[in-house]
Amino acid sequence: MTELLHTPLFGLLLTLASYRAATWLYGKAHSLPVFHPFLVASIPVVVVLPMVGLSYEEYREQIQGLSFLLGPATVALAWPLYRQLRTVRSVWKPVLITTLVGAALAAGISVLLAWWLGAPEPVVGSLAPKSITTPIAVEVVRSTDGFVALAAGAVAITGIVGALVAGSIFRLLRVHDDRIRGFALGLVAHAIGTARAFEYGEKAGAFASLALGLTGLVTALALPWLWPWVAGWLFGI
Amino acid sequence: MLDGLLILLVFQFLGEVLIHFTGLPLPAPVVGMVLLLLALMFNLPGSDRVSEAAGMLIRHISLLIFPLGVGIVLQWSRYQDYALALTVAVVFGTILTMVLVTLLLKLLMPGERHHEEHHHD
Numbered sequence: 001m002t003e004l005l006h007t008p009l010f011g012l013l014l015t016l017a018s019y020r021a022a023t024w025l026y027g028k029a030h031s032l033p034v035f036h037p038f039l040v041a042s043i044p045v046v047v048v049l050p051m052v053g054l055s056y057e058e059y060r061e062q063i064q065g066l067s068f069l070l071g072p073a074t075v076a077l078a079w080p081l082y083r084q085l086r087t088v089r090s091v092w093k094p095v096l097i098t099t100l101v102g103a104a105l106a107a108g109i110s111v112l113l114a115w116w117l118g119a120p121e122p123v124v125g126s127l128a129p130k131s132i133t134t135p136i137a138v139e140v141v142r143s144t145d146g147f148v149a150l151a152a153g154a155v156a157i158t159g160i161v162g163a164l165v166a167g168s169i170f171r172l173l174r175v176h177d178d179r180i181r182g183f184a185l186g187l188v189a190h191a192i193g194t195a196r197a198f199e200y201g202e203k204a205g206a207f208a209s210l211a212l213g214l215t216g217l218v219t220a221l222a223l224p225w226l227w228p229w230v231a232g233w234l235f236g237i
Numbered sequence: 238m239l240d241g242l243l244i245l246l247v248f249q250f251l252g253e254v255l256i257h258f259t260g261l262p263l264p265a266p267v268v269g270m271v272l273l274l275l276a277l278m279f280n281l282p283g284s285d286r287v288s289e290a291a292g293m294l295i296r297h298i299s300l301l302i303f304p305l306g307v308g309i310v311l312q313w314s315r316y317q318d319y320a321l322a323l324t325v326a327v328v329f330g331t332i333l334t335m336v337l338v339t340l341l342l343k344l345l346m347p348g349e350r351h352h353e354e355h356h357h358d
Contacts, residue, residue, distance in 0.1 A: 015303075038303045050311070059307075067305070071249050072245035076291035077270055078248075085278075094347070102337075109334050110330035113322070113329065117326070130330075139266055139267060143262055143263075147308075149312065152302055156303075158327055162335055166335060169335050177346065177348075179346060180346055187338055188335045220263065
């Protein structure tokens with residue numbers, strides 16, 4: 001009986017069933033950020049693996065086929081980016097400046113905070129790509145020598161926190177412009193923020209999709225060059 | 238769907254090839270994404286056939302990601318010493334960034350609502 005646990009079928013079945021149940025619940029909860037499938041789908045896997053005595057390493061190996069698709073999924077991000085580029089032609093200047101400054105802020109603030117509180121280099125490196133969409137983040141984190149698991153988790157929590165606090169921040173700062181709401185959500189909170197932005201309407205959603213794509217692109221292109229320099233400066237290596 | 242998947246794999250492969258020959262320190266799929274974006278912008282024939290497969294992969298991105306995040310819980314001993322640093326950096330860092338980015342946008346974005354408000358006056 002136990003040999004059934006040690007085939008890719010077990011890991012894939014567990015993963016897909018957990019995800020399906022999580023998307024069902026997310027729909028029932030009207031897409032509330034705290035019910036995001038990333039969090040909910042993790043619960044059955046976290047419970048079942050130790051229960052049946054399967055190591056995390058073996059599980060990762062079982063679902064390799066699924067993880068491989070992250071590559072094509074990253075390439076696929078070119079499509080929504082291409083579709084949104086035309087909607088912002090008139091405001092390309094503020095969009096470009098905000099992307100560059102915002103991407104630097106998003107990475108810089110979390111890196112400095114974690115460093116200041118004494119986290120070691122690989123942990124700090126895992127946080128650098130936390131504001132960018134996960135498929136790009138797990139690729140980029142290899143260049144900062146971070147932990148893939150930590151990066152994926154930090155990205156998800158960032159998205160959820162960002163989507164949850166955005167409404168209050170926009171109210172406090174008296175922001176009524178859907179372009180600003182959308183762009184801020186997509187830049188800071190990637191895909192989860194973009195889903196939240198669509199609740200403000202199509203225009204906010206389009207600006208969020210654009211911000212998500214541009215921030216991911218800028219961070220992915222800049223971080224691998226900048227990281228050795230930043231790490232050297234912070235950790236003296 | 239099949240065409241789309243084929244296009245995505247071809248561009249990922251092109252990314253790998255480019256990195257292999259240039260030694261750029263970039264992730265191959267990101268380079269593939271830039272190449273596909275260029276192909277779309279220059280209207281390379283057939284490149285828009287990527288839409289169906291791309292949409293499907295992006296819609297279910299959480300399925301591909303959450304098994305990686307599970308590692309945080311299952312390998313918690315590796316991270317527990319830095320729990321405070323992680324929580325502050327992720328939660329407070331995100332809120333601070335959101336405020337700063339929103340303020341920056343308010344400063345830079347030309348008003349479109351001025352029009353409407355004047356009309357209502």
